[in-house]
Amino acid sequence: MAPPAADIDLAVRPAEHQVTTKVRSRAESGSRLQKPLVSSGSLEQYEHASVTPVIGEEFPTLQLSEILHDDTKVRDLAILVSQRGVVFFRNQDLNIDDQKVLGQKLGELTGKPETSKLHRHALSNSKRGIAVDENGKLDDEVSVISSEQNRTYYKDRFGATSKRLASEGWHADITFERIPSDYAILKVHTLPADGTGGDTLWASGYEAYDRLSPAWQSFAEGLTATHHQPNFNRVAQQFGAALIDTARGAPENTGLDFAASHPVVRTNPVTGWKSLFGAAHQLEHGWIDGVTARESDILKAYFLQVIAENHDLQVRFKWERNDVAVWDNRSVFHTATNDYVGKRQGNRVVSLGEKPFFDGGSVSRREALAGRGE
Numbered sequence: 001m002a003p004p005a006a007d008i009d010l011a012v013r014p015a016e017h018q019v020t021t022k023v024r025s026r027a028e029s030g031s032r033l034q035k036p037l038v039s040s041g042s043l044e045q046y047e048h049a050s051v052t053p054v055i056g057e058e059f060p061t062l063q064l065s066e067i068l069h070d071d072t073k074v075r076d077l078a079i080l081v082s083q084r085g086v087v088f089f090r091n092q093d094l095n096i097d098d099q100k101v102l103g104q105k106l107g108e109l110t111g112k113p114e115t116s117k118l119h120r121h122a123l124s125n126s127k128r129g130i131a132v133d134e135n136g137k138l139d140d141e142v143s144v145i146s147s148e149q150n151r152t153y154y155k156d157r158f159g160a161t162s163k164r165l166a167s168e169g170w171h172a173d174i175t176f177e178r179i180p181s182d183y184a185i186l187k188v189h190t191l192p193a194d195g196t197g198g199d200t201l202w203a204s205g206y207e208a209y210d211r212l213s214p215a216w217q218s219f220a221e222g223l224t225a226t227h228h229q230p231n232f233n234r235v236a237q238q239f240g241a242a243l244i245d246t247a248r249g250a251p252e253n254t255g256l257d258f259a260a261s262h263p264v265v266r267t268n269p270v271t272g273w274k275s276l277f278g279a280a281h282q283l284e285h286g287w288i289d290g291v292t293a294r295e296s297d298i299l300k301a302y303f304l305q306v307i308a309e310n311h312d313l314q315v316r317f318k319w320e321r322n323d324v325a326v327w328d329n330r331s332v333f334h335t336a337t338n339d340y341v342g343k344r345q346g347n348r349v350v351s352l353g354e355k356p357f358f359d360g361g362s363v364s365r366r367e368a369l370a371g372r373g374e
């Protein structure tokens with residue numbers, strides 16, 4: 001009997017996707033930070049609490065609009081988001097223009113390259129005709145997160161008859177871009193009418209890295225992975241949806257290949273901590289570079305398992321109207337929950353950061369909190 005195709009396929013991926021497997025250094029990243037940032041403590045005056053020990057912080061009363069024009073506080077917020085992975089704010093009055101200002105400032109005040117602006121999503125942009133406010137405003141720098149659009153474009157995952165594993169939803173945003181995201185801000189203004197469903201979960205990439213053995217940690221640190229998103233071209237063809245193919249928030253983010261190679265372990269410049277990055281759903285159609293297809297599948301499956309099956313490195317957020325979540329796409333993964341039938345909609349602003357890099361001198365989160373490498 002012939003062996004299964006996967007076992008005889010010892011080739012690396014197709015020639016058009018051959019990339020250098022060199023892990024990018026800090027100097028090549030474009031980040032303006034040479035060392036991690038330390039909070040001034042300016043947010044300590046506001047009520048806040050950790051949601052779990054590993055990930056998630058919540059401010060139950062602070063309005064982001066109150067701190068938007070105070071650069072010290074916005075910088076401290078960015079540092080907190082990078083440390084805690086995701087930060088939640090309840091019932092916010094932040095309008096869409098201010099949400100964009102905040103999105104750009106978080107990275108600007110923490111050393112992102114000058115050419116990195118707000119992301120213009122190839123598919124989730126103004127061409128879809130969904131307004132970002134009550135005046136009918138259309139904006140390419142806002143991705144409308146829409147249950148109706150998801151059910152149309154991604155029917156097998158978001159349709160009511162889906163039998164897919166929910167854990168397939170774990171991802172970090174837009175990692176197929178050469179310049180991916182640092183921070184994202186999501187405000188959900190419309191929730192399922194029966195008052196339940198549509199929670200979002202986040203998982204710590206720092207803790208995922210910390211759960212690998214030292215041998216696997218150093219192995220992973222030497223790898224790069226190609227992140228690939230073929231769905232946009234499929235949707236464009238199937239639904240005649242035009243895509244944005246130029247300057248999606250940074251000069252490097254052009255074209256319609258939606259594939260980019262990044263280090264598997266990434267240093268977050270703001271915390272200085274190492275995070276598992278080349279993992280989860282953004283690699284579903286991608287691969288670990290420079291290894292056989294079979295080896296790539298094994299690594300991908302294990303990294304996804306560490307993220308999806310360790311509920312103690314995850315946090316689950318139950319949205320109420322106008323709540324806001326701010327997360328660091330460099331160091332956390334997240335997934336929507338498709339367990340509702342009604343309409344759910346929100347506005348997401350995604351900021352672009354540095355080119356992902358790995359600094360061998362950086363530390364893990366556990367090491368940093370234990371007081372080593374500070």
Ligand SMILES: O=C(O)CCC(=O)C(=O)O
Pocket residue numbers: 145173186198199200334335336337348
């Ligand atoms: O709808 C959600 O809960 C999250 C969707 C998502 O992945 C995002 O906003 O980046």
Ligand SMILES: [Fe+2]
Pocket residue numbers: 171172173334
């Ligand atoms: Fe996302």
